[in-house]
Amino acid sequence: MSRQFCDELADLLDQLVTAKQQFVICGDFNCPGTNGHQIDGCLVDVLQQYDAVQHVVDATRGDNTLDLMVTTSDDAAILTQVTVHPTCCSDHHLVTSRLHVSRDTPSIKSYQYRDLRRVDLPAFHEDIRRSPLYEFDVTMPVDDYVDLYNGEMQRLLDIHSSVWLGLPEQSTFPTPLLVKEIPEGPTHLA
Numbered sequence: 001m002s003r004q005f006c007d008e009l010a011d012l013l014d015q016l017v018t019a020k021q022q023f024v025i026c027g028d029f030n031c032p033g034t035n036g037h038q039i040d041g042c043l044v045d046v047l048q049q050y051d052a053v054q055h056v057v058d059a060t061r062g063d064n065t066l067d068l069m070v071t072t073s074d075d076a077a078i079l080t081q082v083t084v085h086p087t088c089c090s091d092h093h094l095v096t097s098r099l100h101v102s103r104d105t106p107s108i109k110s111y112q113y114r115d116l117r118r119v120d121l122p123a124f125h126e127d128i129r130r131s132p133l134y135e136f137d138v139t140m141p142v143d144d145y146v147d148l149y150n151g152e153m154q155r156l157l158d159i160h161s162s163v164w165l166g167l168p169e170q171s172t173f174p175t176p177l178l179v180k181e182i183p184e185g186p187t188h189l190a
Contacts, residue, residue: 006042013050025070036063058084060093114161
């Protein structure tokens with residue numbers, strides 16, 4: 001266990017604690033203690049300094065607890081049922097837990113639109129020609145004319161085209177295909 005690792009972990013914890021966000025740091029820390037099921041003293045000191053809790057209590061490789069799950073003590077309840085399971089395909093055991101965090105429900109935003117393809121253009125053009133837009137007064141300030149233009153266009157659009165309410169379509173992204181192994185070279189079907 002290097003001092004550099006402890007310093008870098010302290011920097012990371014400093015950023016996470018300062019951001020005041022819930023977090024779980026998990027992975028192979030590879031920081032065994034002097035006795036089985038313990039972690040290195042330097043790591044213990046860093047975790048205590050940031051009031052962090054290490055949740056894995058069983059050995060994850062041999063007699064050592066190398067694979068850890070870390071939260072702040074205030075957020076310790078977001079992890080429950082932390083268990084270690086032997087596996088046949090790794091020298092480390094599998095660490096599982098239940099993660100209790102709320103999922104934010106995405107807000108669905110609606111939008112308004114007009115189907116301008118259905119506007120009777122000759123009638124719309126005629127109404128524009130009869131509107132106050134064609135009674136231009138050269139003494140009118142530009143800002144007043146812009147307000148007149150916006151108001152008249154809104155009024156005429158309301159007459160010639162209804163406002164519709166739309167909702168975004170659901171995502172059509174395909175579900176990812178999970179493949180255990182990608183074969184190399186050409187494959188032949190039997």
